[in-house]
Structure formats: C-alpha cells, structure tokens
Amino acid sequence: MGADAEAEDSGTGRAGDRDVALLASAVRGNQAAFDSLVRRHTPRMYRVALRITGTSAEAEDVVQEAWISAWRGLSGFRSESAVSTWLYRVVTNTALAYIRRRRPTVSLDAALTPDDESRSLLESGLFADTRANPEGRVVRAEEVDAALRAIASLDVSQRVPLVLRELEGLSYEEVAEVLQVSVPALRSRLHRARVALLAKLREQ
Template sequence: MLSLAVNPATTSPGASATRDEDHALVRAAGEGDVRAFEQLYRRHSARLFAVLRRLCGQEARAEELLQDAFVRAWQALPGFRFESAFGTWLHRLAVNTALMDLRARRGAEALETDDEALAWQATPDSAGHRTALGLDLERAVASLPPRARAVLVLYDIEGWTHDEIATELGMAVGSSKAQLHRARQLLRTRLGEDHE
C-alpha cells in the first residue's frame, strides 16, 4: 500500500524556544518591524513552499501562493492571538490560501493537465533512468488532477479528516473519499509504470 508520511507536530524541547522566539518576532512585526517579519519569512517559507508545491502541483504557482500567504499573514498579524504556535497558524493560513486558489480555478482551467507536472514522465536523468523514488513520487503527486491532488495532500500528508477536506473544498465526504481513492490509484499506476 502506498503511504505518505504525515508531518508530526513538533514536541522537542527546542520547540518551546522556537515558539517563544516566533511570538517575540510576531509582536515586533505587528508593530511594524519589517525586519522581524523578514525573519519569520526566513524561518517558515521553505516548509510552507513544500506544502504549497504539493497542493498546487506547480512550482511557479506555489511561489505566488507563498507570497500571497505572507501578505495575508502581514495583514492579519494584529489579530494573532498567541493561542497557538505562529508556525501552526501560518501553515493553516497558507493551506487556506491554496484551497481558495483551487476553488477559484475549479472551472476548465483546474481540469487541464499542467505540462510542468507531466514532465516527470518524459524527463529521464543524465543516466537515462530515475535517480530516486522520492523525486518520482513528488512529480507523480504534482501530475494528479487538482482536486485529487488536494485531497491526497490534505489527507495523507497534512493529516486532515475527510470531513475537514469536504468542508474546505466544498464537496461531499464521499467525494473526498472517492478523490483520495482516485489519487492513490493514479499514483500506483504512474509509479508502477515508471519502475517496471
């Protein structure tokens, strides 16, 4: 069975220090300190970019969504309540930004297949074969239809429930389950074809 690791919550002793440092930076940024906000960006942008890249399947689009998420974060800083870690709040804001984008593109554009995402099938490395299953998996996930990809990423990687996914994507719970099944089947097929 194909499985993707869920990002576990950080529970190390350093997590508390990071949270405190983030909160100090948030307070400063909330008062207009641009350098503090730049530090928050440097601390969190790589992780968020990876999530957004998986959700949207396009590197350039993920960069745009990352910028959108940080603009929204800057605007929302005065309302941050310090009840959770800033990274958790920012992660949810970024995922919501990507989901809003997916809903906005749900029409014909969302159903088109992205050439960049399909490049994994036709781009061998210099030795003429794949170098790592991990790279294949990332490219295969990127090549999935947008809604199937979103459900797969949210369920298998982000750890959301089908109820949460259905609510966020505006679909029935059964549709979320069907999209997950579809995504997994497509991944099995694509990865199986590539490694036979």
C-alpha cells in the same frame, strides 16, 4: 543567523517560542521581526504552494499573496495556535483560492520533482501508518517519483491533506487545524486519499 538556518529553525519548542516573540513584535509594528518570520517560513510555505498548485510561478505568487494576508491578519492571530500552523493555514487557503480562479489546464510537472525533504519524509514511511490505516505502506526510495506523480494527479481535496501530512510531516492535529476540520474527519479524508493514491500507484 542566515536565511537557511532560520528556515530550519522554525518548528516547535524554542523555535516556536521565537516565532511567537517575533510575531508579537511584528504586531507592534516591527518590520524587521516580520521579515525574520518571512525568512524562517517561506521555504516550507513555498513547498506547500508548489505541491498544491503544481507550478513554480504560481507557487511564488501564492506565497507572496499569503504573506500579504499574514501581514494584514497579524492582529487576529490566536496564541493557542503555533505560528507555523497558522502560516500553513494561510498559505493553504491562498493556494486553494488561487486554484479556484485559475485556468483549468495547468501542468503539474513542477509538483512531481522530489526535493530532499519530501524524499526523506516519503522514505521514512509516513505512508505506512498501518495501525490506523491498513492500506498504508512504506514508500521506498525508488517509488518517490511515482508517489509524487500520483499525489499530483489526485483531486485537490485529497491532495492537500496528503501534502500536509505525508510531505510536510504535520501531525494529525496540526493538519486538522490547518484545514479547520475535526481529527476524526481528517482521518477519514486521509483514508480515502490513501486509497485513491494506492489505486493511482497500481495504475502506473
């Protein structure tokens, strides 16, 4: 299986079972198993790092640091979490730590470029969870660039949950686990983030 195919086959169900098997093998010292996890999950980890940091160079550094942290923390993985969710948490925490120690002025231009998956998720209407969030609305194809620009300009505390929920398509439960908050707290944070996002969009 090629790297691209492996990267696509890393969600839930059988792919999740394969992740667990690979991680268990990696814990026993199997470097090839860990390398397979790296190939499967690096693309999505890079996307998250890019959306949080805003630059491709920093995103690459973050992903490298995140994999080092993951390798060192293999034995601490708890099986009640999905491997993918655990890795999202590792890369998110690494990106946030990177932001805290970097210079204050960094261009977010790279975070504004929509990749195919982000465009697909935005166009599918993930912003329009109108039952739980009346302020939500479907972001049409022509609005993707504006939406990404607005997301990138938000405070990081609002940007991160939007990246995970709206751009990566994680469930509320998964995002809450990544950010280590309760689901009600996450919904409240997302509500405020969506309100701020719509305000940014109206300014454009």
